[in-house]
Amino acid sequence: MMQRKIKLYQRVTLTCDLPEHGLHKGDVAVVVECLPATPATGGEEGYALEIFNAVGETIAVVMVPASAVKPLTEDEILQARPLSPAR
DSSP states (O other), X not given: OOOOOOOTTXXXXXXXXXXXXXXXXXXXXXXXXXXOOXXXXXXXXXXXXXXXXXXXXXXXXXXXXXXXXEEOOTTOOOOOOOOOOOO
16 A cells, blocks of 8 residues: 655654654654655655654654654644654
């Protein structure tokens, strides 16, 4: 199944943990740049994501492959959790 193209500034959710940034599967982010596929990423396109805390402050900007995110859907609800420290 081909993943639907995600647009700039669209909100997405992580499909995997990013422990080096203290982020978990299901955390919400905003796409701030679409990245082309490169040999270093195995030919997969990617995204630069900005992650905000619950009050809207930027806590991280990360680059991930396209398979690490999916668009939010109308049958999902946001939830707050404490920020895990990066290890």
